[in-house]
Amino acid sequence: MLELSILGFLAEEPLHGYELKERIKALTGHVRPVSDGALYPAITRLVKAGKLDERAEPGASAAPRRTLSLTDLGREELLERLRHPKQAEITDQVRFNTVLAFLRHLPDRREQAAVLRRRLEFLQTPASFFYDGGEPVRAEGTDDLFRQGMLRVARATGQAERAWLAEAIERLDQPN
Numbered sequence: 001m002l003e004l005s006i007l008g009f010l011a012e013e014p015l016h017g018y019e020l021k022e023r024i025k026a027l028t029g030h031v032r033p034v035s036d037g038a039l040y041p042a043i044t045r046l047v048k049a050g051k052l053d054e055r056a057e058p059g060a061s062a063a064p065r066r067t068l069s070l071t072d073l074g075r076e077e078l079l080e081r082l083r084h085p086k087q088a089e090i091t092d093q094v095r096f097n098t099v100l101a102f103l104r105h106l107p108d109r110r111e112q113a114a115v116l117r118r119r120l121e122f123l124q125t126p127a128s129f130f131y132d133g134g135e136p137v138r139a140e141g142t143d144d145l146f147r148q149g150m151l152r153v154a155r156a157t158g159q160a161e162r163a164w165l166a167e168a169i170e171r172l173d174q175p176n
Contacts, residue, residue, distance in 0.1 A: 008102030
């Protein structure tokens with residue numbers, strides 16, 4: 001997810017490491033904070049792999065700032081990750097939002113729709129946070145006020161997301 005975020009944001013414009021970190025933080029929020037100990041080694045790996053270009057610029061004070069940009073190889077990697085997201089990037093809401101944030105970079109509408117179909121298929125599988133005898137517990141099936149709240153909110157957001165996905169897929173399936 002971190003590398004996908006790095007590639008995605010740099011596909012939009014070159015950035016300094018700090019700016020990149022702030023954008024990733026804004027995307028993932030408090031749910032999955034990004035640390036320097038994770039970000040900078042990931043950047044180093046991508047630079048060594050030829051997926052990012054790095055150049056030093058004079059900083060506001062004495063220290064030079066590293067400006068990062070995406071290479072052609074990095075763009076290919078981004079597009080491949082968007083075409084074929086890992087299953088966890090489909091099933092995990094925060095990871096899926098990361099894919100969704102950059103899916104517009106995938107130029108083929110059919111490929112975009114295929115990713116959305118995978119998410120919709122996942123969301124149509126009955127599931128719950130809680131089970132009783134192997135069966136999903138519904139909000140109406142528990143007397144626990146707090147679990148009712150969790151289940152009702154999850155149902156409402158799931159319905160809204162499924163409706164949006166169906167609408168988006170329909171639009172992507174239409175000829176330009």
